[in-house]
Amino acid sequence: MMNHAIAARRIAVAVAAVGLFTVTTTACATGPTSRKEVCERYDSLGDRIGIGGVFGNPVFWAAGELADVADRYEGPEDLSADAERLDTISDSDETSVPELSQATGSIATLCGHPLGLGSTLPST
Template structure:
C-alpha cells in the first residue's frame, strides 16, 4: 500500500513538472509531436469532422505554435485557435491552417510523420524543451514531391503562371505531369482513392468545352485546393473504362470505397466532383467505381 502511494506521488510530481512547462517556449520536437497527433486524429475521423478529439488536438497545436521558439507561427496558431472554437471543419481547412507548421515539420498534415535521430522522451528534459536532439527527418512515402512543392512555395502558383502557350505544349505538359506523379500513383495500386476529375479533349462539362489547355488549367486549379492531387492517364490502368482520359485523384489511399467517399463528404464535395475509384493494373472497370 505504501509503495502504491509512493508511486502515485511520483506520477503527481512528474505531471506537475510538465504543467510547469506549459507556458514556456517549445522546440521543434514538441511542436511536431502535436502536429503529428493532429494528423493522426484527422485521418481517423470518418464521415465528417465533428469529433471533439480533432478540435482538442487543433487547440493543443495552436498553443504549441504560439509558443514555438523558432519560426513565427502566429498565423497558424490563430487559424488553429479559430478552428478549435468552431463547430465544424475539414481536412482542407486544417491543412491550410498548418501550412507553416508543415514546413517546420517537413510534411503535410496527416501525410507521413516526423522522426528524430535522438531517443529523447518527448516532453520534458533536453529532448523536448530546447536542445539535445538532431534535426528531424521525415517519412512521407508515398507522399513525396507534390506535397513538398505545396509547402515550400511562399505564394501559391496559379494556372495562369505556367499555362502552356498552345495545345501541343499543353499535351506535353500533361504528359510530363503524369510522368512526375507516376511513382506516387503506383503506390496507390489496388487502393481506393477520391477521384476529383476525369477529362479528355472535347469533353463538355460544367459549361466548359475542354481542350488540352483547359484540362491542364483544371488540374492546376484543383491542386491549389488539394496539394496532394495527382494526374493519371487512364490508359495506364485496367480499372478505367476508357483509356484516353486525364484523371485527377487525391493521393490519400483507403482500403474501401466507402472510406474514400467519406473523405469526399468530409470535404463537402458533391457526388459529381468526388467519388471513390480503385486504381489498379489488374482489376477491370467493373466494380472499380463506387458512386455516392
C-alpha cells in the first residue's frame, strides 16, 4: 500500500508541474508583437467592458494581456506608456471605462477606434 501512495503522490506532483509549466509559458510570452496582435487584445478588452462600467476579473486579465502585447510591440508607434498604465490597472482592484480609455490612447489610434466602440479593420 505504501508504494501506491508514493506513486499517487508522484503522479500528482507531475501533473502539477505540467500545469505550472503551461501557465508560466502561456502567461510569459516573449518576442515582438504585431499591430494585429495588439488590436486583437484591444478589441478583446473592449468586449469585456459593460455599458458605463467595468465588471469582474476578466477585464483586469484582458488589461494585463494587452499591456504585455503593447509592451512588446515593435511598430513605429510607441505604446510603452499605454502598456505601463494598463499594467497598473491590471494589478488594481477597480477601474472605470474612462480610465481604461485614457490608458489606451495610443493603442486606440493604432487600431483606429475608441475602446469598446467598433472593431479593428485589417490594415491595408
